[in-house]
Amino acid sequence: MSRIARALTVAGSDSGGGAGIQADLKTFQELNVYGMSAITAVTVQNTLGVTNVYPLPSEATSEQIEAVGSDLGVDALKTGMLFSADIIEAVADQIRAFSWTQVVVDPVMVAKGGASLLQPEAVRALREVLLPLAYIVTPNLPEAEVLSGLSIRTLEDRREAAKRICAYGARQVVIKGGHADESGDRIVDLYYDGEAFTELVGRRIPTRHTHGTGCTFSAALTAELAKGALALDAVRTARAFIQAAIEQGLELGQGHGPTNHFAYRRLLGASR
Numbered sequence: 001m002s003r004i005a006r007a008l009t010v011a012g013s014d015s016g017g018g019a020g021i022q023a024d025l026k027t028f029q030e031l032n033v034y035g036m037s038a039i040t041a042v043t044v045q046n047t048l049g050v051t052n053v054y055p056l057p058s059e060a061t062s063e064q065i066e067a068v069g070s071d072l073g074v075d076a077l078k079t080g081m082l083f084s085a086d087i088i089e090a091v092a093d094q095i096r097a098f099s100w101t102q103v104v105v106d107p108v109m110v111a112k113g114g115a116s117l118l119q120p121e122a123v124r125a126l127r128e129v130l131l132p133l134a135y136i137v138t139p140n141l142p143e144a145e146v147l148s149g150l151s152i153r154t155l156e157d158r159r160e161a162a163k164r165i166c167a168y169g170a171r172q173v174v175i176k177g178g179h180a181d182e183s184g185d186r187i188v189d190l191y192y193d194g195e196a197f198t199e200l201v202g203r204r205i206p207t208r209h210t211h212g213t214g215c216t217f218s219a220a221l222t223a224e225l226a227k228g229a230l231a232l233d234a235v236r237t238a239r240a241f242i243q244a245a246i247e248q249g250l251e252l253g254q255g256h257g258p259t260n261h262f263a264y265r266r267l268l269g270a271s272r
């Protein structure tokens with residue numbers, strides 16, 4: 001039997017189970033990848049929002065990465081909520097020490113309800129220390145504005161922002177369109193590989209249950225890279241995964257509920 005692909009998530013814990021480490025591990029499992037985690041912070045969170053954040057010392061994250069990297073091995077990893085510049089530096093040191101290249105950076109900054117998941121003074125470290133190590137970076141529109149320093153209104157602005165983000169050293173970027181024009185009936189995620197743009201157009205699903213969409217999308221992308229997929233193929237699968245997960249929502253909680261991490265498996269089962 002060939003060895004199972006292994007993915008690591010370096011992110012925060014979401015007690016509500018829809019985002020963060022929990023969403024990542026569920027997604028890895030659904031895509032037949034062995035999942036591991038290095039926790040950066042514990043959030044007190046449900047579908048109504050984040051009520052507290054308890055960051056871990058950066059050594060705790062660093063040691064978790066070292067423990068799994070030196071023993072189980074990592075084919076691809078993603079970063080999510082990193083919270084502080086110290087944690088970003090520690091994660092970057094480990095990525096360099098292991099010479100990992102299949103690195104997805106989801107530059108998580110703010111939770112849906114507005115709680116800060118990244119200290120403002122850590123943005124610079126994210127841009128200057130982590131982006132150069134990223135194989136693919138997956139900002140939403142507000143995050144792309146912060147990283148690029150541009151205000152993004154049109155698709156042309158998005159292209160310019162993607163170019164600037166790649167200029168910081170990221171190999172490829174996907175600027176996600178979830179936050180664009182809420183009334184439109186389509187969503188465009190823009191992929192840029194440093195040379196060419198690809199627009200991934202999908203149907204916007206009218207729902208408030210979109211908690212953890214970004215985490216789930218970047219986790220699916222990481223799982224596909226761990227299995228050896230090419231970048232654009234991995235992006236397409238991740239889109240299909242999140243589309244199904246939003247479409248077949250679970251209707252849980254009183255606020256922004258989680259997506260359905262089982263949905264893609266059911267979709268594949270139905271097409272067989």
Ligand SMILES: Nc1ncnc2c1ncn2[C@@H]1O[C@H](COP(=O)(O)OP(=O)(O)OP(=O)(O)O)[C@@H](O)[C@H]1O
Pocket residue numbers: 019110111112139140141176177178179187188189202203204205206207210211212213214215216217239242243246
């Ligand atoms: N209502 C929707 N219908 C269909 N696809 C969606 C919808 N909302 C988001 N997506 C898709 O989900 C993925 C994540 O996009 P989004 O812009 O919501 O990320 P995010 O803001 O980082 O998410 P979060 O911070 O909640 O984890 C993208 O591929 C996007 O196209």
Ligand SMILES: Cc1ncc(CO)c(N)n1
Pocket residue numbers: 011012013014019020021043045080081108110111112117211212213214215
């Ligand atoms: C722990 C955590 N990471 C990321 C997000 C962004 O969705 C969240 N809400 N919580």
